[in-house]
Amino acid sequence: MAHKKLLITSILTKSELEAIGMVVATWSDFETDFQNSIADHLKIPKKQLHLLASTNGFSTLLLLHQHILKSLPQYAPYKSEIQTINDWIKFLQGRRNQIAHGIWKRAESNRKLMQSMGAKRASYERPEMVFSLADVRRIARAIEEMKTTLIEFDYFPQSAIPKVRRWKLLKSRPYWGQPVAPPTPKRMKSQNP
Numbered sequence: 339m340a341h342k343k344l345l346i347t348s349i350l351t352k353s354e355l356e357a358i359g360m361v362v363a364t365w366s367d368f369e370t371d372f373q374n375s376i377a378d379h380l381k382i383p384k385k386q387l388h389l390l391a392s393t394n395g396f397s398t399l400l401l402l403h404q405h406i407l408k409s410l411p412q413y414a415p416y417k418s419e420i421q422t423i424n425d426w427i428k429f430l431q432g433r434r435n436q437i438a439h440g441i442w443k444r445a446e447s448n449r450k451l452m453q454s455m456g457a458k459r460a461s462y463e464r465p466e467m468v469f470s471l472a473d474v475r476r477i478a479r480a481i482e483e484m485k486t487t488l489i490e491f492d493y494f495p496q497s498a499i500p501k502v503r504r505w506k507l508l509k510s511r512p513y514w515g516q517p518v519a520p521p522t523p524k525r526m527k528s529q530n531p
Contacts, residue, residue, distance in 0.1 A: 349442055354452055357474040358437055364478045365434045368485040372427075373399060375492055379406045396431065400424055416495050419502045423488065426505040430484060433477050433514055436467050454515075469515040477514065 346355070369391075376399060377387040391399050407413045407420045440454030445468045452474075455466045483501070491498035 346442065349444065350452060351471075354471055354474070357471055357478065360478040361434055361437045361474060361481065364481040364485075365431075365438070368481050369396065371485055371489065372403070375488065376403055376406065379410070379492075400427060413495060416491075416499070419491075419495070419499060422502050422506055423491065426484060426502075426509065429509055429514075430477065430481055433467075434481065436515065437469070437474060437477065440467070467515045467517055473515045480508070 350358075373387050373391050374384055377384045380387070404420060404424050408417060413420065436454050443453050443455070445451035445453040447468070451468045451470055453466060453468050484505075487498050487501045491502065
């Protein structure tokens with residue numbers, strides 16, 4: 339184990355490792371609150387929902403959340419916002435997964451950037467991404483903001499709407515990490531002159 343720790347600290351700085359840890363811890367906190375919110379809406383024990391989540395995965399919880407909110411009359415005027423919320427959660431989940439499960443190295447294009455290679459799924463599902471330290475910190479803050487906004491949306495949907503609508507704009511900004519362009523295949527030389 340000491341060998342692995344030595345290897346990662348020779349690739350990433352202490353600040354970068356702390357930022358990665360912040361993303362992981364903040365997501366864990368968000369996921370627990372998200373599950374508790376769903377359990378409250380369904381009026382079932384939280385332990386029961388945690389069991390469902392552990393066997394079916396986060397994407398099941400996301401679908402469940404969306405269906406619950408769309409079926410409750412107090413959320414009827416907010417169908418568009420509910421979709422935006424789910425899109426934003428999926429987006430940040432993808433970035434979190436890339437950060438938490440990636441294999442790290444220095445970016446070849448800029449040694450100040452960290453490059454994460456997808457480790458859990460096929461490369462077409464999780465391409466290599468390049469992150470700056472600021473990107474990783476921004477993602478941790480966005481997860482924290484998402485958590486507090488979702489709690490607000492559960493109880494006071496109207497007051498959370500401006501924050502939710504802002505998420506559509508934020509997603510298009512370039513500071514959430516950038517995919518590494520896949521290498522272009524070299525053309526085969528023709529054997530016939």
